[in-house]
Amino acid sequence: QVHLQESGPGLVKPSETLSLTCTVSGDSASRYYWTWIRQPAGKGLEWIGRVYTSGGSNLNPSLKSRVTMSVDTSKKQFSLNLSAVTAADTAVYYCARGLALGNWYYFDSWGQGTLVTVSS
Amino acid sequence: QSALTQPASVSGSPGQSITISCTGTSSDVGYYNYVSWYQQHPGKAPKLILYDVTHRPSGVSNRFSGSKSGNTASLTISGLQAEDEADYYCSSYSTTTFDIFGGGTKVTVL
Numbered sequence: 001q002v003h004l005q006e007s008g009p010g011l012v013k014p015s016e017t018l019s020l021t022c023t024v025s026g027d028s029a030s031r032y033y034w035t036w037i038r039q040p041a042g043k044g045l046e047w048i049g050r051v052y053t054s055g056g057s058n059l060n061p062s063l064k065s066r067v068t069m070s071v072d073t074s075k076k077q078f079s080l081n082l083s084a085v086t087a088a089d090t091a092v093y094y095c096a097r098g099l100a101l102g103n104w105y106y107f108d109s110w111g112q113g114t115l116v117t118v119s120s
Numbered sequence: 121q122s123a124l125t126q127p128a129s130v131s132g133s134p135g136q137s138i139t140i141s142c143t144g145t146s147s148d149v150g151y152y153n154y155v156s157w158y159q160q161h162p163g164k165a166p167k168l169i170l171y172d173v174t175h176r177p178s179g180v181s182n183r184f185s186g187s188k189s190g191n192t193a194s195l196t197i198s199g200l201q202a203e204d205e206a207d208y209y210c211s212s213y214s215t216t217t218f219d220i221f222g223g224g225t226k227v228t229v230l
Binding site for chain 2: 035037045061062102103111112113
């Protein structure tokens with residue numbers, strides 16, 4: 001049973017960089033892709049991007065200029081950096097596993113989510 | 121790119137069936153059958169309940185079913201139960217953004 005856990009600061013100042021790490025346990029981090037998704041309070045889900053074990057990534061075009069993702073399979077961790085944050089980036093951030101099911105990849109395991117607030 | 125379009129809310133009585141629509145474009149929902157649905161209870165992470173439009177992961181009730189026609193996918197919940205009260209999100213592969221979610225639908229069991 002895979003378990004994902006997000007970690008990182010819960011409060012980030014405007015214009016600074018939000019940095020989160022997701023630690024994977026119970027399975028290898030090298031056979032899937034890993035995704036970040038966020039959800040502002042009371043709102044819907046927004047896909048941020050995904051990172052492959054090769055280190056490559058696909059990013060949401062609306063956030064691409066501010067986002068970097070990385071993966072460290074030896075530590076079973078993958079990370080998100082979002083630069084130049086504003087209040088609009090305040091949200092619960094989830095990490096999730098992209099598992100090949102049927103004909104595509106779907107988010108079959110999720111972390112519990114971590115609230116990040118952008119405020120001075 | 122805008123989120124996929126879902127009704128804000130749907131309600132039904134216990135035992136009834138309800139259907140939630142998810143409308144996109146020919147670049148996402150209509151492109152491939154790579155549509156999934158997630159159930160989210162308050163304060164919890166989403167849970168995958170359907171993938172490839174119609175397939176249920178192991179352990180998901182067969183009361184959940186899916187379909188697609190053109191650019192619109194649908195989730196049907198049969199035999200509505202109190203535990204089905206939650207938010208539901210559709211998701212699709214997108215040729216422009218790789219993955220995209222719907223705005224979410226709140227299901228209320230009357």
